[in-house]
Amino acid sequence: MIRDPTFCLFLLSPFCIRGHRSFLLLVSALLMIASVLMASAAHAHGYSAGSVRIDHPYALPSEVGADGQVYFRELRNRGRQPDRLLGAVTSRAERVELVNAQGEVVEAIEVLPGARLRLLHHQPVHLRLLGLTEPLRDGQRFDLTLRFERGGERSVRVYVQQPRGD
Numbered sequence: 366m367i368r369d370p371t372f373c374l375f376l377l378s379p380f381c382i383r384g385h386r387s388f389l390l391l392v393s394a395l396l397m398i399a400s401v402l403m404a405s406a407a408h409a410h411g412y413s414a415g416s417v418r419i420d421h422p423y424a425l426p427s428e429v430g431a432d433g434q435v436y437f438r439e440l441r442n443r444g445r446q447p448d449r450l451l452g453a454v455t456s457r458a459e460r461v462e463l464v465n466a467q468g469e470v471v472e473a474i475e476v477l478p479g480a481r482l483r484l485l486h487h488q489p490v491h492l493r494l495l496g497l498t499e500p501l502r503d504g505q506r507f508d509l510t511l512r513f514e515r516g517g518e519r520s521v522r523v524y525v526q527q528p529r530g531d
């Protein structure tokens with residue numbers, strides 16, 4: 366029996382594999398765990414602007430000529446002062462509007478202390494991108510600069526993705 370697992374991997378004789386099956390299972394399990402961790406790390410991206418935490422900004426793919434829509438898994442205010450999202454700019458669109466729960470264009474989106482706003486794509490609140498330079502396509506990423514009253518400006522990367530059903 367060959368005891369050195371590294372040597373075993375290179376040799377790959379049937380006897381060796383049988384002798385180190387548990388080691389090989391462990392290696393494949395670790396590889397699976399690593400790939401899952403890497404996938405979730407790629408998915409989870411977040412930023413801070415003052416006391417506001419901006420979690421996973423994302424956009425839906427858009428049709429030709431249609432407006433873009435930007436959402437957030439969460440906007441969270443971890444501070445003691447209220448803050449307000451006042452607007453945003455991106456090179457991908459002429460203009461960005463803030464849309465409230467009634468579908469109206471508003472001057473600001475309030476993020477009160479302790480608030481955890483889940484601004485997901487099945488809810489009406491979002492950022493509307495008008496005059497897109499080109500349609501947003503699944504898998505693209507683009508930069509968007511958010512402007513908060515207290516937290517100031519923060520550039521975030523928006524992931525364009527098909528809804529995953531949550």
Ligand SMILES: [Cu+2]
Pocket residue numbers: 407408409410411420421422524
């Ligand atoms: Cu993310």
